[in-house]
Amino acid sequence: MSVFKVKGKTKSDVVFDTVVYLLCIVIFVVIAYPVYFVVIASISDSTLVATGQVTLFPRGFSTFGYSEIFKDSRIWLGYRNTILYTVIGTIVNLLFTLPAAYALSRQEFRARRFLMLFFVITMFFNGGLIPTYLLMKQIHMTNTFWVFIIPFCVNVFNLIITRSFFETSIPKELYEAASLDGCSHFQFFMTIVIPLSKPIISVIALYYLVGHWNDFFTALIYIREDGLKPLQIILRDILLSNQVFSAGAGTGGGTGGAYAQKYADQVKYGVIIVSTIPILMVYPFIQKYFEKGVMIGAVKG
Secondary structure (H helix, E strand, O other): OHHHOEOOEOHHHHHHHHHHHHHHHHHHHHHHHHHHHHHHHOOOOHHHHHOOOOOOOOOOOOOHHHHHHHOOOHHHHHHHHHHHHHHHHHHHHHHHHHHHHHHHHOOOOOOHHHHHHHHHHHHHOOOOHHHHHHHHHHOOOOOOHHHHOHHHOOOHHHHHHHHHHHHHHOOHHHHHHHHHOOOOHHHHHHHHHHHHOHHHHHHHHHHHHHHHHOOOHHHHHHOOOHHHOOHHHHHHHHHHHHHHHHHHHHHHOHHHHHHHHHHHHHHHHHHHHHHHHHHHHHHHHHHHHHHHHHOOOOOOO
């Protein structure tokens, strides 16, 4: 029996751990391989990718896709705009969401249930695209920086999980003790609640950050000026122009058409990498808070 023991574990424990490890490896491969495939496909011959000859390593190495993307000067303008919208937008989101969630978590605030009902209703009903566009136009937010910030400053889902965190993780006795020393709600919120809320702040900040970074529809509907377009719209324009070029060159025949069609997919995969790498670089720094934050409300009592 001692043969099957590993650091005090029995045979059944070893078998169970082995199955769990194998299952985790399979799940990791299923999740990670598509990302890896996009990376190698972006530097491989599109013909070989389309025929299934690229699986583990790049073939027909070429950086044509990335050169086509980065030779367009608009790409840096798009990065600047998107970073600006993401950083300022996330800060504004937190400035609105955190105080609102704290107020709605206080039981002595009698109107909290009434107000929460109005917040929840907006998750199921909205005015529709045309009325919303007319509203934005009337208040002069179309073709402005603020259309990315003001209309979406609070996400109700994030508001609810933040309120749940304040209700379950901030003891009532803590405010009672602080109030005896003359601490107001504002002082309590700024000096005690915020330092104790790093997990939930990191989680909702990541949600807001990813939402702003991937925000494609807002710019598509409300922005016409090239100087205000975010990265996603500019990458879309590059991708469409490349597809049109390859299709036109293909119908025209000749080596130019073959070359354009051969490397067209490299631009497509390159666009995916260019648009996702910044977010993938940010995530590891807040990953330690993420698991704790998403489990808020999962265990009661």
